[in-house]
Amino acid sequence: MLWQALTLQLGYNATLVTLGAAMLGMAAGATGTFLYLSKRALVSDAISHATLPGVVLGFMAMVAIGGDGRFLPGLMLGSAVSAGLGLLAVTWLTTRTRLAEDAAIGAVLSVFFGFGIVLLTVVQVMDSGRQAGLETFLLGATAGMLWNEAMLIAGGGALVLALVVLLRRPMSLVAFDPGYAMGQGISLRAVELAMMGLALAITVVGLKVVGLVLIVALLIIPPVAARFWSERVGAVVAIAGLIGGLSGYAGAAISATAPALPTGPIIVLAAFGLFVLSLLLAPGRGVLAAALRHLRFQRRVHLRQGLLALATGQPVYEPLTLRLMRRAGLVRADGVATEEGRAMAARARRDERRWQILRSDPEFEAAAARYDGLTPLGEVLTADQIAAVDQGLRPEGAV
C-alpha cells in the first residue's frame, strides 16, 4: 500500500492531494530560505498560531449565514485575516516598543493560540461544530480532501513559488546587507512585507495539509538542510524547494495509507529525515565530510612536519608522524630516512623557504594568503613566478 501511495496509484484524489502537498512543500522551502537567511524564521511561528481564531471565527460566520462551515476558501480567508493581525501585532510591538522580536513573538503566539483554542471549544459543543473536524487544522489531515481543495492548495503553492522567484534578488540583498539594499533604493519595508506576506500565504495554504502547529517546520527545516549543500543563495533556495517538495510528497503519500495518520507530523518527520541526511552526508558542510577533512588534514600536517624535521636533521618523536612516514616509505623501520625520504625532505625544505620569501613580499599578497604550511608552491605560482621568488633565495647560512 505504501508503495502504491508513493507511486500515485491510490486513485485520482489521493494523487492530486499528494501532488498538492509536494507543490506546497516546494513553495514553503523556497520561501523559508529567505526567512532563515534574514533570521526571521520564528516570525512564521507567530503567524501560524495566529491563524486559529480566524479559522474558527470563519467557520462560525459561515454557519451563521447558513452556509457550509467547512468551505475551505472561507476558512482560509478567516485564517489569513487573523494571521495578518498577529503579524501586525508582532511588527508593532517590535518597532514601537522596546520589546525584542522574540518576546513579541512569544506574546502574540500564545495569546492568539489560546484565544483560538477557547473558540474551538465553544464551537465543538455546538451541534454543527461537532462534525466539522476543525481540530484537523491543528495537525493537518488529507483524508477525505475534496478535488477543488487540493487544486486550491497546489495553485496557491505555485503562485507563492512564482512570487519567490520574482522577488529573489531584492530579498537576497535585504537578507545579506539591508543598509546597502536601501542605498540601492530598495524599500526595506516593502521587501519585508512581501517576505512576511509570502510566509503568511504558505501558512494559510498549508493549514489543511500540514496544520498550523507544524507549518513552521516546513518553512524552516528545508532551508536549514539545504544550507549544508551549497554556498550560493540561488542553489540553497532550489535545494530547499526540492527538500520541501519531497517532504510534502512523501508525507502526504504515507499518511494516505492509513486514515488516522495526521499528515503534518508525517511531512515534518520526512523533512527531518532529509535534514539528518544533509547534516551527515553533505560534501561541504556535512559533519562526516568535515571530520574526514580534518583527519586528512592532520595527516598531511604530520607528514610535512616530519619531512621538515628530516631536512634539518631533527629527530621525530611523534608516533603518528613516524607511522605515517614509514607507511609512505620515507623512513625505514629504524627511523632512518630512505633515499626518497631525503629527496622529499629537501624539496619540502626548499618550498618552505620560498614560501617565506613570498610571504614577506607584498607583491605576492594574493598568493601568500594561500599559505597553510602544506600546499606545494607549484600549485599557487607559475614557474616564472617561482624563479622570481628564487632570486631572493640565498644559500642557507649566507644570510
Added chain:
Amino acid sequence: MALELVGSAPEQNDDLPLSIRGLTVSYGEKPAVFSVDVGFQPGQMTAIVGPNGAGKSTLLKAALGIVTPLSGQVRCHGRPLAEMRARIAYVPQRASVDWDFPARVLDVVLMGLYRDLGLLGRIRGQHRARAMECLARVGMDGFAARQIGQLSGGQQQRVFLARALAQGADLYLLDEPFAGVDAATEKAIITVLKDLKAEGATVVAVHHDLATVPDYFDRVFLINTTAIAEGPVADVFTPENLQTAYGGRLALAQMGGVAAG
C-alpha cells in the same frame, strides 16, 4: 586663516554632488546628528572626522535614506536622492553583515549590478566580466569563487569596495573603509579611491585615523553631533578645530601630530 564655516552659504551648495541641509537624526530623545548643513565638493576626497558617537555613520546613513531624519533635506547634484540612486555607491561597515551568508565573492560584487539587472534580468557574461574587472581593481580577482566567510577582514572590505565600483557611480560614500584592515588592504583601497578621484568622482569617507587624514584626503568635515567645520585639510584640520570637535578626549600627543602634519 581662511576658515570656511559650514552653513555660511548653504544656498550656494545646490549643485554639489551631495548637499545636506538642516539635518537632524535621533534614535531616541537625544539627537545623534543635530541641524547639520554641509556640502561635499565635486572631484574631491573628503574625510568625515569626529569622536566616537559623534554621528559620522548616522550622517552617511541619513544621506542615503537608510535612517529617516527628523528634519532636513538631502540633495544630490541638486536633485532629490530618489532620482540619483544610480550615481551613488555606498560601502557600509564590514561588521554590519552576516559573513556566513551563502554567497561567493563574485556574487557579492554582482549585487552592485542590481539596478542594471532588475528583478528578472539574467546575469550574462558581460556582467560577470564587469564584476571581475572591479575585483581586479582591488586585487581580489583571484578570490572570485571563494565563499565570503573564508576571507580576512581586509579582503572583505575590498570586496565591498568592488561591489560599489560595479555600480559605476560618481559619488562614493564609505563608512570607515580602513577600520581593522591590514596594511596591504589600506594601500589597495586608498589607491583605488585616488584613481576614482582622478576620474572625476567624489569620495566621502568616515575616517577615524587622524594621522592619515592629511595624506589621504583633500578636505575634512569635522562633526560632533553638530557640524564643526568643513574645508581643505590645511585650513580645517587644525588643533583648535580638533579641540572643539573632540573636547578633552584627544590626547595631546595626537594633537601634536596633527599640528606637525
